[in-house]
Amino acid sequence: MTRSATPGQTVGPFFHYALPYPGDRELVPPGTAGAVLLHGTVRDGDGAAIPDALLEIWQADPDGRVLQRAGSLRRDGFTFTGFGRAATDASGRYSFSTLVPGAVEGGLPFFAVTVFARGLLNRLFTRAYLPLADGAEPDALLRSAGDRAGTLLCVADDHGFRFDVHLQGDGETVFLSYPGHRGD
Amino acid sequence: MTAPPPPAELEPQETLSAEMAALRDAYEHTGVEETQPRLDYPPYRSSRLRHPTKDLHHADPEGVELWAPCFGERDIDPLEADLTIQDGGEPIGERTVVTGRVVDGEGRPVRRQLVEIWQANAGGRYIHKRDQHPAPLDPHFTGVGRCLTDDDGGYRFTTIKPGPYPWRNHRNAWRPAHIHFSLFGSEFTQRIVTQMYFPGDPLFGLDPIYQSILDPKARERLVAAYDHDVTQHEWATGYRWDIVLTGPHRTPAEQEDA
Numbered sequence: 001m002t003r004s005a006t007p008g009q010t011v012g013p014f015f016h017y018a019l020p021y022p023g024d025r026e027l028v029p030p031g032t033a034g035a036v037l038l039h040g041t042v043r044d045g046d047g048a049a050i051p052d053a054l055l056e057i058w059q060a061d062p063d064g065r066v067l068q069r070a071g072s073l074r075r076d077g078f079t080f081t082g083f084g085r086a087a088t089d090a091s092g093r094y095s096f097s098t099l100v101p102g103a104v105e106g107g108l109p110f111f112a113v114t115v116f117a118r119g120l121l122n123r124l125f126t127r128a129y130l131p132l133a134d135g136a137e138p139d140a141l142l143r144s145a146g147d148r149a150g151t152l153l154c155v156a157d158d159h160g161f162r163f164d165v166h167l168q169g170d171g172e173t174v175f176l177s178y179p180g181h182r183g184d
Numbered sequence: 185m186t187a188p189p190p191p192a193e194l195e196p197q198e199t200l201s202a203e204m205a206a207l208r209d210a211y212e213h214t215g216v217e218e219t220q221p222r223l224d225y226p227p228y229r230s231s232r233l234r235h236p237t238k239d240l241h242h243a244d245p246e247g248v249e250l251w252a253p254c255f256g257e258r259d260i261d262p263l264e265a266d267l268t269i270q271d272g273g274e275p276i277g278e279r280t281v282v283t284g285r286v287v288d289g290e291g292r293p294v295r296r297q298l299v300e301i302w303q304a305n306a307g308g309r310y311i312h313k314r315d316q317h318p319a320p321l322d323p324h325f326t327g328v329g330r331c332l333t334d335d336d337g338g339y340r341f342t343t344i345k346p347g348p349y350p351w352r353n354h355r356n357a358w359r360p361a362h363i364h365f366s367l368f369g370s371e372f373t374q375r376i377v378t379q380m381y382f383p384g385d386p387l388f389g390l391d392p393i394y395q396s397i398l399d400p401k402a403r404e405r406l407v408a409a410y411d412h413d414v415t416q417h418e419w420a421t422g423y424r425w426d427i428v429l430t431g432p433h434r435t436p437a438e439q440e441d442a
Contacts, residue, residue, distance in 0.1 A: 005430045007220050007397045009379040014310040018302030018328045045233035070256025083253035104247030112372050119230030121221040121396050167234050177240035178373045
């Protein structure tokens with residue numbers, strides 16, 4: 001028997017003393033061999049930065065392995081778990097220190113991203129794909145996103161990748177639903 | 185201390201209530217069942233510039249999306265499930281046990297997974313620098329808890345029943361008492377953050393966040409049930425609230441392989 005899913009609700013304005021934790025955004029300590037910076041700004045429909053958003057990322061390791069390792073909440077500096085969490089700062093920016101995700105089972109490599117914010121009534125899912133390597137073809141999702149596919153792509157920069165999130169308006173990020181999910 | 189005068193520029197509850205009633209009426213005429221909150225729900229004023237205007241894009245989950253982050257004993261101290269013993273003294277208010285199960289859409293338990301909660305204290309005040317509501321902080325209550333579900337998907341917190349609190353969505357706006365819940369499933373796409381409410385709250389009909397779920401049956405899924413079997417003699421009242429995640433996509437055989 002299929003059950004109806006419990007509805008979501010906004011994360012509200014007061015999550016900062018509950019959800020962030022020491023080391024939440026450091027999947028690897030900054031400066032670790034192979035560490036990259038994944039960062040960006042979260043913006044609203046007026047283009048204003050959102051200082052009370054929260055992002056989570058979930059990713060494969062550089063070899064494309066999906067890990068099932070505990071330790072994300074109490075990082076030991078050596079165990080890569082693939083999960084991280086970062087609240088935006090007063091300028092709407094977030095950042096993660098992490099490793100470059102590898103491709104899983106022949107797919108394109110991406111960070112799975114969840115976005116929460118005050119004013120956002122339910123979480124949003126998206127993907128932050130690595131920039132397409134030379135000769136790499138877009139996958140089915142990127143093709144189906146058409147001229148909005150660029151919102152799903154990280155931009156390479158000096159320390160890693162930038163991935164901005166636009167909740168609304170020009171350049172609105174492509175957010176995902178998974179129709180296989182009943183009640184979604 | 186006297187109540188601060190209400191700011192004149194805020195809209196009255198009547199305006200918000202009329203908007204919410206119009207949206208409810210329109211929904212009832214569609215005949216299409218909705219089970220989640222509207223992202224575009226203008227009575228929640230903060231949502232106006234923070235909701236996507238384009239439809240969510242359908243995706244088939246792949247790769248990491250078919251798996252969820254893993255948490256374990258090393259991540260959490262079992263004492264984090266008791267919010268009444270965290271700070272060297274007893275918090276003020278009604279001691280309450282909140283318990284239930286986390287299951288997926290097929291009714292299977294979500295085992296050994298992280299549950300995080302946060303809430304206001306008995307006076308309706310959060311320990312947060314942005315909460316300037318002139319109600320007292322409780323030096324013995326942080327309002328933050330965590331646990332791992334057990335092998336049956338069960339979770340259990342001992343806490344203080346939170347108070348309702350005012351906010352500035354409109355004039356004399358008050359949130360029904362609630363506990364924020366953050367949940368993971370066995371797949372990334374089951375991630376959810378929501379709020380649990382207490383039965384019979386007189387503020388339900390006035391609150392744009394609760395009313396952003398237009399279907400009354402769906403809204404009621406966020407309301408815990410008082411359970412006298414959870415209530416403990418001379419110790420704590422008890423509430424039961426079960427949580428159903430979406431999905432899953434993976435088949436039970438694949439789940440066993442995990």
